């Protein structure tokens with residue numbers, strides 16, 4: 001079975017459309033989304049509708065999805081992120097809001113061997129940045145594979161015989177082979193707001209037969225996504241950062 005792993009779309013329809021085209025050309029048996037459909041971008045409604053139509057789909061909520069639904073205060077958000085949460089709250093249609101607000105909180109185990117979380121398995125809001133965070137995360141993972149998002153960086157951490165290692169997956173065409181006896185924490189990178197100075201949308205495909213995970217980057221119509229952000233009256237920094245990939 002081929003799983004498409006994607007996360008952190010953040011209301012960026014142009015990036016999602018490229019991903020959906022990419023998925024059409026590959027036989028995807030299952031879609032996995034790790035949270036943050038909305039926030040930052042100008043197309044939350046279209047994103048929710050398009051993602052929920054993917055089948056079969058495993059999906060969990062992200063911190064922005066949660067904040068829009070008032071599950072959490074937005075005290076921890078910076079002013080620009082908070083402004084986009086307020087805008088999103090105002091602009092998401094009722095039916096889409098219902099879907100957004102009923103998303104499950106991670107961690108969630110699927111198909112007996114894959115754990116899904118947004119930030120970390122012990123806290124959906126925690127960022128896994130570095131081996132120390134990864135070691136704490138591994139302590140909460142019993143499956144061989146845990147998928148996470150939230151940082152917007154494509155990354156793989158491994159744990160074998162209590163040694164934790166992390167690798168940033170820059171550029172194109174990265175592939176890893178899952179080994180017996182090693183646990184993996186994998187982040188596919190972000191679809192709608194990459195932050196690793198590569199402005200292309202990021203995703204991964206896990207093939208459970210070959211035990212390989214491939215990482216991809218895809219160019220999309222950044223200018224169109226930016227135009228919509230500015231037209232919507234969202235902070236201009238949210239448009240500018242898309243070009244820079246930060």
Ligand SMILES: [Fe+2]
Pocket residue numbers: 008010036062064150151152
């Ligand atoms: Fe995010």
